[in-house]
Amino acid sequence: MKTDNILTDMVTQSDFSNVAESIRGNLSSALPKMIEYKTYLQRNVLDVATCNELDDVKNGIVNGSLMTKLIILAKSRWQSGATVDLYCLAMSVATIIKEYDWGTEYLSDKGLFSLAMQIQNA
Structure with missing residues (x-):
C-alpha cells in the first residue's frame, strides 16, 4: 500500500481505496488527524x-464557491503529500458539507475520492 506519495505524484483510486480500507479497519489511528483538519x-x-456564502450555509443552500474555498484550504494543509492525509482531509471536507446540509454523497467512497482529487488538483 502506497501512503507516502510526493505532492507531484497523482494519487490513484486504488491507492486511495487501500488507504480508506486501512483507516476504516483502525479508525482510531486517523481520527485525531481528521478532527485536527476539520477544526482547522x-x-x-x-x-x-x-x-452570502454564510447565509447559504445557514439556509442549507449548496454554494460552489464556498465548497471551492474549503477545498483550497484543505490543499493548503496537505503538506506531506501522503495519501493518508489526503483521505483525512477529504473526510473532513465531506463531514463539513454534511453539516452544512448540502448532502451526504461525499461520504461515499466515490464522493471521498472525488473530493480527494479536487484537493489534490486545487
Whole structure:
C-alpha cells in the first residue's frame, strides 16, 4: 500500500481505496488527524467566506464557491503529500458539507475520492 506519495505524484483510486480500507479497519489511528483538519477548516473558512456564502450555509443552500474555498484550504494543509492525509482531509471536507446540509454523497467512497482529487488538483 502506497501512503507516502510526493505532492507531484497523482494519487490513484486504488491507492486511495487501500488507504480508506486501512483507516476504516483502525479508525482510531486517523481520527485525531481528521478532527485536527476539520477544526482547522471550520475555523479558517470563516475568514474567507462572504456574507452570502454564510447565509447559504445557514439556509442549507449548496454554494460552489464556498465548497471551492474549503477545498483550497484543505490543499493548503496537505503538506506531506501522503495519501493518508489526503483521505483525512477529504473526510473532513465531506463531514463539513454534511453539516452544512448540502448532502451526504461525499461520504461515499466515490464522493471521498472525488473530493480527494479536487484537493489534490486545487
